[in-house]
Amino acid sequence: xxxxxxxxxxxxxxxxxxxxxxxxxxxxxxxxxxxxxxxxxxxxxxxxxxxxxxxxxxxxxxxxxxxxxxxxxxxxxxxxxxxxxxxxxxxxxxxxxxxxxxxxxxxxxxxxxxxxxxxxxxxxxxx
Amino acid sequence: xxxxxxxxxxxxxxxxxxxxxxxxxxxxxxxxxxxxxxxxxxxxxxxxxxxxxxxxxxxxxxxxxxxxxxxxxxxxxxxxxxxxxxxxxxxxxxxxxxxxxxxxxxxxxxxxxxxxxxxxxxxxxxxxxxxxxxxxxxxxxxxxxxxxxxxxxxxxxxxxxxxxxxxxxxxxxxxxxxxxxxxxxxxxxxxxxxxxxxxxxxxxxxxxxxxxxxxxxxxxxxxxxxx
Numbered sequence: 001x002x003x004x005x006x007x008x009x010x011x012x013x014x015x016x017x018x019x020x021x022x023x024x025x026x027x028x029x030x031x032x033x034x035x036x037x038x039x040x041x042x043x044x045x046x047x048x049x050x051x052x053x054x055x056x057x058x059x060x061x062x063x064x065x066x067x068x069x070x071x072x073x074x075x076x077x078x079x080x081x082x083x084x085x086x087x088x089x090x091x092x093x094x095x096x097x098x099x100x101x102x103x104x105x106x107x108x109x110x111x112x113x114x115x116x117x118x119x120x121x122x123x124x125x126x127x
Numbered sequence: 128x129x130x131x132x133x134x135x136x137x138x139x140x141x142x143x144x145x146x147x148x149x150x151x152x153x154x155x156x157x158x159x160x161x162x163x164x165x166x167x168x169x170x171x172x173x174x175x176x177x178x179x180x181x182x183x184x185x186x187x188x189x190x191x192x193x194x195x196x197x198x199x200x201x202x203x204x205x206x207x208x209x210x211x212x213x214x215x216x217x218x219x220x221x222x223x224x225x226x227x228x229x230x231x232x233x234x235x236x237x238x239x240x241x242x243x244x245x246x247x248x249x250x251x252x253x254x255x256x257x258x259x260x261x262x263x264x265x266x267x268x269x270x271x272x273x274x275x276x277x278x279x280x281x282x283x284x285x286x287x288x289x290x291x292x293x294x295x296x297x298x299x300x301x302x303x304x305x306x307x308x309x310x311x312x313x314x315x316x317x318x319x320x321x322x323x324x325x326x327x328x329x330x331x332x333x334x335x336x337x338x339x340x341x342x343x344x345x346x347x348x349x350x351x352x353x354x
Binding site: 098113 | 142148149151152154155232236264268293294297326327328
Protein backbone atom coordinates (compact mmCIF):
# COMPACT_ATOMS: atom_id res chain seq x y z
CA UNK A 1 0.00 0.00 0.00
CA UNK A 2 2.66 2.49 -1.06
CA UNK A 3 -0.14 4.57 -2.59
CA UNK A 4 -0.66 6.04 0.87
CA UNK A 5 2.97 7.25 1.00
CA UNK A 6 2.64 8.72 -2.48
CA UNK A 7 -0.65 10.42 -1.55
CA UNK A 8 1.09 11.83 1.55
CA UNK A 9 3.87 13.28 -0.63
CA UNK A 10 1.24 14.68 -2.98
CA UNK A 11 -0.64 16.38 -0.14
CA UNK A 12 2.62 17.79 1.28
CA UNK A 13 3.56 19.15 -2.14
CA UNK A 14 0.13 20.76 -2.61
CA UNK A 15 0.15 22.35 0.84
CA UNK A 16 3.63 23.71 0.14
CA UNK A 17 2.30 25.14 -3.13
CA UNK A 18 -0.65 26.75 -1.32
CA UNK A 19 1.67 28.30 1.22
CA UNK A 20 3.97 29.79 -1.42
CA UNK A 21 1.27 30.96 -3.82
CA UNK A 22 -1.64 32.99 -2.63
CA UNK A 23 -3.96 31.39 -5.17
CA UNK A 24 -7.42 32.89 -5.07
CA UNK A 25 -10.10 30.31 -5.54
CA UNK A 26 -11.12 26.85 -4.56
CA UNK A 27 -9.04 23.90 -5.68
CA UNK A 28 -11.25 21.61 -7.76
CA UNK A 29 -8.94 19.28 -9.63
CA UNK A 30 -5.39 18.02 -9.24
CA UNK A 31 -4.03 16.60 -12.49
CA UNK A 32 -1.29 14.01 -12.32
CA UNK A 33 0.84 12.25 -14.89
CA UNK A 34 1.92 8.80 -13.78
CA UNK A 35 4.31 6.60 -15.72
CA UNK A 36 3.01 3.30 -17.03
CA UNK A 37 5.74 1.36 -15.26
CA UNK A 38 4.87 2.70 -11.84
CA UNK A 39 3.18 0.07 -9.73
CA UNK A 40 0.59 2.55 -8.52
CA UNK A 41 -3.04 1.63 -8.19
CA UNK A 42 -4.98 4.74 -9.21
CA UNK A 43 -8.02 3.70 -7.22
CA UNK A 44 -6.01 3.28 -4.03
CA UNK A 45 -4.20 6.55 -4.68
CA UNK A 46 -7.52 8.39 -5.07
CA UNK A 47 -8.88 6.77 -1.92
CA UNK A 48 -5.75 7.68 0.07
CA UNK A 49 -5.94 11.23 -1.28
CA UNK A 50 -9.55 11.58 -0.14
CA UNK A 51 -8.60 10.38 3.32
CA UNK A 52 -5.69 12.81 3.54
CA UNK A 53 -7.19 15.84 1.80
CA UNK A 54 -9.19 17.08 4.74
CA UNK A 55 -7.25 20.31 4.88
CA UNK A 56 -9.34 23.33 3.91
CA UNK A 57 -7.28 24.04 0.80
CA UNK A 58 -7.60 20.48 -0.50
CA UNK A 59 -11.02 19.51 0.75
CA UNK A 60 -13.41 18.57 -2.05
CA UNK A 61 -10.73 18.46 -4.74
CA UNK A 62 -10.37 15.40 -6.91
CA UNK A 63 -7.49 13.66 -8.63
CA UNK A 64 -7.38 13.28 -12.38
CA UNK A 65 -4.68 10.89 -13.56
CA UNK A 66 -3.21 10.52 -17.02
CA UNK A 67 -0.82 7.69 -17.72
CA UNK A 68 2.38 8.46 -19.58
CA UNK A 69 3.96 5.75 -21.68
CA UNK A 70 7.27 3.97 -21.36
CA UNK A 71 9.26 3.29 -24.50
CA UNK A 72 10.96 0.00 -25.19
CA UNK A 73 14.20 0.18 -27.06
CA UNK A 74 16.16 -2.72 -28.45
CA UNK A 75 19.90 -2.28 -27.92
CA UNK A 76 20.65 -4.75 -30.71
CA UNK A 77 18.42 -3.88 -33.66
CA UNK A 78 17.27 -0.41 -32.58
CA UNK A 79 13.56 -1.31 -32.56
CA UNK A 80 11.53 1.29 -30.65
CA UNK A 81 7.96 1.06 -29.57
CA UNK A 82 5.69 2.16 -26.76
CA UNK A 83 5.79 -0.49 -24.05
CA UNK A 84 2.45 -2.19 -23.66
CA UNK A 85 1.28 -4.20 -20.73
CA UNK A 86 0.59 -7.54 -22.36
CA UNK A 87 -2.56 -8.45 -20.54
CA UNK A 88 -4.48 -5.87 -18.64
CA UNK A 89 -7.11 -8.27 -17.40
CA UNK A 90 -4.78 -9.48 -14.66
CA UNK A 91 -3.27 -7.35 -11.95
CA UNK A 92 0.22 -7.99 -13.08
CA UNK A 93 2.21 -7.38 -16.21
CA UNK A 94 3.50 -10.31 -18.18
CA UNK A 95 7.16 -10.38 -19.17
CA UNK A 96 7.11 -9.05 -22.68
CA UNK A 97 10.42 -7.32 -22.24
CA UNK A 98 11.97 -8.86 -25.33
CA UNK A 99 12.25 -7.30 -28.75
CA UNK A 100 9.46 -8.47 -31.10
CA UNK A 101 11.88 -8.15 -34.03
CA UNK A 102 14.96 -9.98 -32.81
CA UNK A 103 14.14 -11.36 -29.35
CA UNK A 104 16.84 -9.42 -27.50
CA UNK A 105 15.91 -8.11 -24.05
CA UNK A 106 14.85 -4.51 -24.40
CA UNK A 107 15.77 -1.43 -22.38
CA UNK A 108 12.92 0.61 -20.97
CA UNK A 109 12.92 4.39 -21.08
CA UNK A 110 10.60 6.65 -19.09
CA UNK A 111 7.34 5.51 -17.61
CA UNK A 112 8.51 6.06 -14.05
CA UNK A 113 7.34 9.58 -13.31
CA UNK A 114 4.78 10.86 -10.81
CA UNK A 115 4.20 14.50 -11.64
CA UNK A 116 1.58 17.14 -10.84
CA UNK A 117 0.77 18.75 -14.19
CA UNK A 118 -2.09 21.10 -13.43
CA UNK A 119 -4.23 22.49 -10.67
CA UNK A 120 -7.71 23.68 -11.59
CA UNK A 121 -9.38 26.32 -9.44
CA UNK A 122 -12.82 27.80 -9.18
CA UNK A 123 -12.67 31.52 -8.42
CA UNK A 124 -13.65 32.48 -4.92
CA UNK A 125 -17.14 33.90 -4.66
CA UNK A 126 -17.14 37.69 -4.67
CA UNK A 127 -19.77 37.98 -1.99
CA UNK B 128 -19.24 46.50 -35.44
CA UNK B 129 -19.82 43.76 -32.96
CA UNK B 130 -21.98 44.57 -30.07
CA UNK B 131 -20.49 44.22 -26.65
CA UNK B 132 -22.72 41.26 -25.78
CA UNK B 133 -21.51 39.31 -28.86
CA UNK B 134 -17.89 39.33 -27.82
CA UNK B 135 -16.76 36.23 -25.99
CA UNK B 136 -14.81 37.22 -22.95
CA UNK B 137 -13.68 35.19 -19.99
CA UNK B 138 -16.02 35.55 -17.11
CA UNK B 139 -14.67 36.30 -13.70
CA UNK B 140 -16.40 33.20 -12.50
CA UNK B 141 -14.60 30.92 -14.92
CA UNK B 142 -12.33 28.22 -13.65
CA UNK B 143 -8.62 28.82 -14.02
CA UNK B 144 -5.72 26.44 -14.27
CA UNK B 145 -2.22 26.56 -12.92
CA UNK B 146 0.16 24.52 -15.06
CA UNK B 147 2.89 22.76 -13.14
CA UNK B 148 5.57 20.15 -13.60
CA UNK B 149 6.15 19.13 -10.02
CA UNK B 150 7.67 15.76 -9.25
CA UNK B 151 5.88 14.37 -6.19
CA UNK B 152 8.59 11.85 -5.40
CA UNK B 153 11.35 14.43 -5.67
CA UNK B 154 11.79 14.60 -1.90
CA UNK B 155 12.58 10.87 -1.72
CA UNK B 156 14.86 11.02 -4.78
CA UNK B 157 16.81 13.95 -3.33
CA UNK B 158 17.22 12.20 0.02
CA UNK B 159 18.35 9.07 -1.81
CA UNK B 160 20.99 11.09 -3.67
CA UNK B 161 22.11 12.66 -0.39
CA UNK B 162 22.37 9.20 1.21
CA UNK B 163 24.38 8.01 -1.77
CA UNK B 164 26.74 10.99 -1.52
CA UNK B 165 27.22 10.39 2.20
CA UNK B 166 28.03 6.71 1.59
CA UNK B 167 30.52 7.61 -1.16
CA UNK B 168 32.23 10.22 1.04
CA UNK B 169 32.97 7.40 3.43
CA UNK B 170 33.94 4.93 0.71
CA UNK B 171 31.02 2.64 1.53
CA UNK B 172 29.24 0.28 -0.87
CA UNK B 173 25.57 -0.20 -0.03
CA UNK B 174 23.45 -3.12 -1.18
CA UNK B 175 19.65 -2.96 -1.10
CA UNK B 176 18.30 -6.46 -0.43
CA UNK B 177 14.73 -7.02 -1.54
CA UNK B 178 12.44 -9.99 -1.74
CA UNK B 179 9.13 -11.30 -0.54
CA UNK B 180 8.28 -12.21 3.03
CA UNK B 181 10.08 -15.39 4.07
CA UNK B 182 12.28 -15.68 0.98
CA UNK B 183 15.39 -15.77 3.18
CA UNK B 184 16.75 -12.23 2.94
CA UNK B 185 18.00 -12.21 6.53
CA UNK B 186 19.48 -15.71 6.26
CA UNK B 187 21.33 -14.76 3.09
CA UNK B 188 22.67 -11.53 4.59
CA UNK B 189 23.76 -13.45 7.69
CA UNK B 190 25.53 -16.04 5.53
CA UNK B 191 27.28 -13.36 3.47
CA UNK B 192 28.29 -11.43 6.60
CA UNK B 193 29.70 -14.59 8.21
CA UNK B 194 32.07 -15.02 5.24
CA UNK B 195 33.00 -11.37 4.80
CA UNK B 196 33.22 -10.00 8.33
CA UNK B 197 36.88 -11.00 8.71
CA UNK B 198 37.97 -8.88 5.75
CA UNK B 199 35.33 -6.16 5.36
CA UNK B 200 33.87 -3.75 7.90
CA UNK B 201 30.14 -4.38 7.58
CA UNK B 202 26.94 -2.98 9.04
CA UNK B 203 23.39 -4.09 8.36
CA UNK B 204 20.22 -1.99 8.35
CA UNK B 205 17.18 -4.16 8.92
CA UNK B 206 13.80 -2.95 7.72
CA UNK B 207 10.65 -4.53 9.07
CA UNK B 208 7.16 -3.46 9.95
CA UNK B 209 7.82 -4.33 13.57
CA UNK B 210 10.11 -6.32 15.95
CA UNK B 211 13.92 -6.49 16.18
CA UNK B 212 14.09 -10.21 15.34
CA UNK B 213 16.13 -9.72 12.16
CA UNK B 214 18.55 -7.23 13.70
CA UNK B 215 19.10 -9.69 16.57
CA UNK B 216 19.80 -12.54 14.13
CA UNK B 217 22.36 -10.46 12.20
CA UNK B 218 23.72 -9.00 15.45
CA UNK B 219 24.77 -12.52 16.47
CA UNK B 220 27.47 -12.20 13.78
CA UNK B 221 28.97 -9.37 15.82
CA UNK B 222 28.48 -6.62 13.25
CA UNK B 223 26.68 -3.31 13.93
CA UNK B 224 22.97 -3.42 13.07
CA UNK B 225 20.22 -0.83 13.00
CA UNK B 226 16.63 -1.97 13.11
CA UNK B 227 14.23 0.29 11.21
CA UNK B 228 10.58 -0.32 12.01
CA UNK B 229 8.28 1.21 9.46
CA UNK B 230 5.21 0.78 11.66
CA UNK B 231 2.60 0.67 8.94
CA UNK B 232 4.55 1.16 5.76
CA UNK B 233 5.33 -1.71 3.44
CA UNK B 234 8.73 -0.38 2.30
CA UNK B 235 11.77 1.56 3.44
CA UNK B 236 12.26 5.07 2.13
CA UNK B 237 15.27 7.32 1.78
CA UNK B 238 14.40 9.32 4.89
CA UNK B 239 14.38 6.22 7.11
CA UNK B 240 17.77 5.24 5.67
CA UNK B 241 19.09 8.77 6.32
CA UNK B 242 18.12 8.33 9.98
CA UNK B 243 19.59 4.82 10.15
CA UNK B 244 22.90 6.00 8.64
CA UNK B 245 23.11 8.64 11.37
CA UNK B 246 23.24 5.79 13.91
CA UNK B 247 26.29 4.18 12.30
CA UNK B 248 29.98 5.06 12.49
CA UNK B 249 30.31 5.48 8.75
CA UNK B 250 34.03 6.17 8.80
CA UNK B 251 34.54 2.67 10.23
CA UNK B 252 32.62 0.85 7.49
CA UNK B 253 33.23 -0.51 3.98
CA UNK B 254 29.94 -2.20 3.27
CA UNK B 255 26.31 -1.80 4.31
CA UNK B 256 23.49 -4.21 3.59
CA UNK B 257 20.02 -2.71 3.73
CA UNK B 258 17.31 -5.32 4.13
CA UNK B 259 14.07 -3.91 2.80
CA UNK B 260 10.64 -4.86 4.10
CA UNK B 261 9.47 -8.20 2.63
CA UNK B 262 7.55 -7.15 -0.45
CA UNK B 263 8.17 -7.52 -4.18
CA UNK B 264 6.25 -4.46 -5.32
CA UNK B 265 6.47 -1.35 -3.15
CA UNK B 266 10.23 -1.19 -2.42
CA UNK B 267 10.95 -0.89 -6.16
CA UNK B 268 9.18 2.48 -6.09
CA UNK B 269 11.44 4.07 -3.48
CA UNK B 270 15.17 4.39 -4.17
CA UNK B 271 17.26 4.50 -0.99
CA UNK B 272 20.65 5.62 -2.28
CA UNK B 273 22.26 2.18 -2.47
CA UNK B 274 24.71 1.05 -5.16
CA UNK B 275 23.21 -2.30 -6.06
CA UNK B 276 20.04 -4.28 -5.69
CA UNK B 277 20.01 -7.91 -4.67
CA UNK B 278 16.64 -9.62 -5.02
CA UNK B 279 16.06 -12.83 -3.06
CA UNK B 280 13.38 -15.29 -4.11
CA UNK B 281 12.93 -18.87 -2.97
CA UNK B 282 11.60 -22.01 -4.58
CA UNK B 283 8.94 -22.21 -1.86
CA UNK B 284 7.23 -19.19 -3.40
CA UNK B 285 6.28 -21.31 -6.40
CA UNK B 286 7.14 -21.19 -10.09
CA UNK B 287 5.54 -17.86 -11.03
CA UNK B 288 7.26 -15.41 -8.66
CA UNK B 289 9.40 -13.85 -11.38
CA UNK B 290 6.79 -13.39 -14.10
CA UNK B 291 4.37 -11.88 -11.59
CA UNK B 292 6.80 -9.16 -10.52
CA UNK B 293 8.72 -8.16 -13.64
CA UNK B 294 9.70 -4.68 -12.50
CA UNK B 295 11.43 -5.90 -9.36
CA UNK B 296 13.69 -8.14 -11.46
CA UNK B 297 14.18 -5.66 -14.25
CA UNK B 298 15.94 -3.37 -11.78
CA UNK B 299 18.03 -6.02 -10.00
CA UNK B 300 21.82 -6.43 -10.27
CA UNK B 301 21.83 -9.88 -8.69
CA UNK B 302 19.12 -12.39 -7.95
CA UNK B 303 19.46 -15.26 -5.48
CA UNK B 304 17.16 -18.26 -5.93
CA UNK B 305 17.13 -19.44 -2.34
CA UNK B 306 16.14 -22.70 -0.57
CA UNK B 307 17.42 -24.59 -3.57
CA UNK B 308 17.53 -27.73 -1.38
CA UNK B 309 13.71 -27.69 -1.35
CA UNK B 310 13.27 -27.44 -5.12
CA UNK B 311 12.39 -31.12 -5.61
CA UNK B 312 9.99 -31.17 -2.69
CA UNK B 313 8.28 -28.07 -4.08
CA UNK B 314 8.22 -29.40 -7.64
CA UNK B 315 9.77 -26.13 -8.79
CA UNK B 316 12.47 -26.17 -11.45
CA UNK B 317 15.10 -23.53 -10.58
CA UNK B 318 16.29 -23.36 -14.18
CA UNK B 319 12.84 -22.13 -15.21
CA UNK B 320 13.07 -19.35 -12.62
CA UNK B 321 16.53 -18.54 -13.91
CA UNK B 322 15.26 -18.46 -17.49
CA UNK B 323 12.42 -16.07 -16.48
CA UNK B 324 14.90 -13.74 -14.75
CA UNK B 325 17.33 -13.75 -17.68
CA UNK B 326 14.49 -12.99 -20.08
CA UNK B 327 13.50 -9.94 -18.03
CA UNK B 328 17.00 -8.80 -17.23
CA UNK B 329 19.91 -10.46 -19.00
CA UNK B 330 22.35 -8.24 -17.09
CA UNK B 331 21.39 -9.64 -13.67
CA UNK B 332 23.56 -12.38 -12.22
CA UNK B 333 21.48 -15.31 -10.99
CA UNK B 334 22.79 -17.52 -8.18
CA UNK B 335 21.15 -20.59 -6.62
CA UNK B 336 21.59 -20.59 -2.84
CA UNK B 337 20.96 -22.73 0.21
CA UNK B 338 21.81 -20.60 3.23
CA UNK B 339 21.62 -23.46 5.74
CA UNK B 340 24.38 -25.35 3.92
CA UNK B 341 26.19 -22.18 2.75
CA UNK B 342 25.73 -23.14 -0.90
CA UNK B 343 26.10 -20.33 -3.43
CA UNK B 344 27.07 -17.71 -0.83
CA UNK B 345 30.51 -16.99 -2.31
CA UNK B 346 28.90 -16.65 -5.75
CA UNK B 347 26.48 -14.06 -4.35
CA UNK B 348 29.45 -12.14 -2.90
CA UNK B 349 31.32 -12.15 -6.19
CA UNK B 350 28.18 -11.26 -8.18
CA UNK B 351 27.83 -8.15 -6.03
CA UNK B 352 31.52 -7.37 -6.37
CA UNK B 353 31.94 -6.98 -2.61
CA UNK B 354 34.37 -9.83 -1.88
